Amino acid sequence: MRESRKIVLMISLLLASCGAPKSLVFTDVKNFRLHSLKLTEPVFAADVRFYNPNNYPLVLKHADVDVYINNKFTGKVVLDSTFTIPRRDTFLLPVTLDVTLKGAFNNALQLLLKKEITVKVQGTARAGRGVALVNIPINFEGKSELALY
DSSP: OHHHHHHHHHHHHHHHHTOOOOOOEEEEEEEEEEEEEOSSOEEEEEEEEEEOOSSSOEEEEEEEEEEEETTEEEEEEEEOSOEEEOTTOEEEEEEEEEEOHHHHHHHHHHHHHOSEEEEEEEEEEEEEETTEEEEEEEEEEEEEEOOOO
8 A cells, every 4th residue: 555655756756747847938039130131131130038937957849930020920939949948047048030021121120120029939849858859839029120220
């Protein structure tokens, strides 16, 4: 009887410790710049700051995110590199944004006239500990100051 209690307790602790990771918290964007200019589309680069609320480090394997500026689709961020994310810490993630020409033209005039824009990010990231990877939803919408240098 005591052995079965120990087994149940161990399984309960194991399941509690293997819960799905909490979503990363978006903080802000730093160093937004033109990375390259292709014939069909511009490519921008930025360092995106996140906070990891989990009590353990995560490994980010893949992310696929759509970016909307002022509620218009602007482009896509795809990460295929592996990043180690520190536990309970803020970190910078370098990303590149492939902008569609339609998205660039839709937002060009608004970006020139307004100092504040609405940024919406939707997608998923594949992250976890060791080999236990899960899809973490990424959903953020907020206002951001636009600094044109």
